[in-house]
Amino acid sequence: MKEKILSLVPGAEFQENKQYLTFLIPSDKMHELALKLKNEPEFNFDYLYCLSGVDYPKYLEIVYHLESTGHRHELVLKVRTAGRENANADTVCDIWKTAEFHEREIYDLLGIKFNHHPDMRRIFLDEDWKGYPLRKDYVDEVNIVEL
């Protein structure tokens, strides 16, 4: 599967010594690849079981955990945003419906905007909340008691 994915996406980067088969995918190729992974019978990744966001000093990262319930194989894809300000990525919620709420959660807590998402609002916090609390540089002098 490693070779197949590397041939599908020329810019993909294989990450060694991970628990799952892991690739770093260029942001603009992600949606196209996801569509192939879902629909081609040899991949058949019909289940997106985790979609998370990670905060790094220079960029934000989105991690997709995929599983095929037919083939029983798993795959991890990572996408990095261009920067921390105005971070954005393409949505995959047209492919896996479950991504809709996951992406809203990532937007809510880390502030990554998902392009073409049907309902890009905050999911947990109040509509008028300022900032993204799970970012490492988030400050809130009223609520947070620093240890």
Place this chain on the structure above:
Amino acid sequence: MGIKNMKETDFRDNETLELFRKSGGNILLTSVDALIDWGRSNSIWPLTFATACCGIEMMATGASRHDFSRFGIEVYRASPRQADVIVVAGTIVNKMAPVLKRLYDQMSEPKYVIAMGACAVSGGPFYYNSYHVVRGVDHVIPVDVYVPGCPPRPEALLYGVMQLQRKIKLETIANPRKSANT
């Protein structure tokens, strides 16, 4: 020493309550009080309300092994209007606080609050570096009994409930919501 081998004398040793007990009073009223308090304290119905892992422990307390209906904490009511005590079992986040306040307001008098677990007592593990947790449920509603623990063992909740019963037994109808002579 666990709660199981606690002696009766140790259980009775509670200075604040003993202070309330040193009271004179009207003979007729105290007799009526005794009857009413006996009734109230032995049928405090809790509200079905749990927001975190303490709720699991509260359910365990209600289930067959610990079974707090032995003490008259009888049935969980799904409506605040039928409940006497709200056991705040779990973390209260800022978004939940108005809901909790409304539930408390909807309960009919006499009503009592037990803050169960570290989160409800003080914010607990979320006290530091957290952006969304209410630091203790007493910021929102008045608390009668605090039960510490993370989460507290069912014995600890039973102990808290029994302390609440002792507190109710000191109430007087002449001055509702206040214990005798305070």
